[in-house]
Amino acid sequence: MRVWGCICLIGLWASFANASPALPGDIIGDLNRLQTQLRDAQYASVVTQATQQANRLQAGNAADRWASALYQQLAANALARQGQPGEAAGRLSQARDLSGGEQAQAARWLREEASLRRAAGQTTQASELLAEWLASRDAATSAEDYWKLTRWLADDQRWQEAADWLERSLGQTAEPDANQRRLALVVYQRTQQTDQALDVLLGGLDEGSDAAHWRQAAALAQQSGQSGIAAALWDTAWRLGRLDEDDERWQLISLHMAGGTPARAAEYLEQWLEAGDVVRDEATLRLLANAWHQARDKTRALDAWQALAMLSKDGSDWRQYGQLAFAWGQDERAEKALTHAQALGDDQAGEWLATLEQSPPHSL
Template sequence: MRVWGCICLIGLWASLAHASPALPGDIIDDLNRLQTQLRDAQYASVVTQATQQATRLQAGNAADRWASALYQQLAANALARQGQPGDAANRLAQARELAEGEQAQAARWLREEASLRRTAGQTTQASNLLAEWLESQGTAAPAADTWKLTRWLVDDQRWQEAADWLERSLSQTAEPDATQRRLALVIYQRTQQTDQALDVLLGGLDESSDATHWRQAAGLAQRAGQPGIAAALWDTAWRLGRLDEDEDRWQLINLHMAGGTPARAAEYLERWLEAGDIVRDETTLRLLANAWHQARDKSRALDAWRALATLSKEGSDWRQYGQLAFAWGQDERAEKALSRAQSLGDDQAAEWLATLEQSPRHSL
């Protein structure tokens, strides 16, 4: 569990406490006392006392509201260290509302709230808050944070927004590193900006390049230990129509599986199955199931494994489907699949059924 040391008031009470509006001495002493408790890991006590003080002061004058904001920040720090990033983020949001006239501090809290909400899984709100903070910084916004937002937007599959922030990131970066180039490539591909994708990959490669040049570029990327780049090159060439043979199709799948983009492989397989471009047999369905499994797409992976097991009628496939369902908390699915595997003579299914029956979830 990550301990949040980033909330910036820790160690800065002297300057903050004497910032405008000035705080009474007893409030400063109380804040210092709670800071000491925080250092001593008395998190629950800090949350309780800071909350009481923040509530008491929030409706008062400007000094009271500033003190209330500082108490909310203390509570946020304690909650974050207890592994409650969502609650901590809510406290920082309240602190920002109370921090009238303290724009610099409110901006710092905004940035920290964004990170906390990301940790709490509130990804859309986190990205929006970080974007708000970056906009408030103007040209002073650090490039590292601009790249961070770009990456967050990619993770959220907000492709057009990611493309917009990518341009800002690149404008702040003289020479993008390998990770940044890969990120740019993903964005350019997803937003159909083929020319920009090619620029990121190889300056001498363009839409007019023939199949030989695309194959050579992909092979070079593989030999350089960059399977993700190789998959991206092959994918671009496939979409441009430069690679269109049946063997090229399967090489595209293999490269995406090896290059860390199994979801892309699965998407292609599903598209081709629907169009009738490939045969719906055990080999294809097994490849599809493994692709969604590797991509950690639980729903699609389970559906693909069920389809495979139904087609193959193999006990081992039903068992593997059941094992995956059990690992992902789908106990009802797991029980049905493992029972089917047992009926088909799989010699490991009974042991897995026993494990399922003994699990705490199963007894609920």
């Protein structure tokens, strides 16, 4: 509680320096005497004497009420240093009520009261007071004060209010720091604003970001329907070496297939097959064939389908290879593939061969 005491003490010195209405000399002397006691840690004595003086003066003229407010501040300071933030906050509230035309000082007390309420566990009231202070014309606010309220509301799981104040916090900030980005990300996720959450993550990503941040960004991109961005993020993380596990390898392929970049998926598969990083089995070759097919790379797609059919020795694979060759005007390849499929017992291959024989050469 030493921090709150220091804040209140500084506020009192500022009040003396700019006191209006003017205080009588004996009152100023008494306030200074109590300040000395406060510095000497005579907290109980300060509370007792300041309270007596505050009560005595609160019903007087403007100068008396201003003096009463300053005595309440001294009592608040002493109570805060004794570890009684709730009681200290109550005294500052009374000081504000007595402040009269001293709006700038009342605004400072409002901010200090908010912090004391927070320390006392009076979280709802603390947030309301800080919001009131931020809206005050007499408040000397900073971006950090906006972030503080956003953080308080998030800590209390008042997510929509936190989101509202987050927008104001960002408006006060040229470039959020790492802690502010983390707070913004949590608030956006809690309020299901995935696009905004993704923007926050993208703004903080760089070559030094760890795997968790790259995964999180890719997941948010998927949630917001931006599959291409998800694929690009995963691809970047893979090339940076942040992702290198086997399941992450296959997620990379899946994202490229979903994100509209199947050729990139196929290139990775061919690279890994050549290096022996993945097994040359039916599942891998089927994925490769489909990737080149989606990429509309006719030569590579047909070669991949042929390789798959030769490995699987399945009539349906030979037929699909033949159908694709026929659709792309590769009649000779189509005939060989369909003939092979028919020899392996595929029921539909004969119909396709008949269609091929009846069609003009290279009609499709």
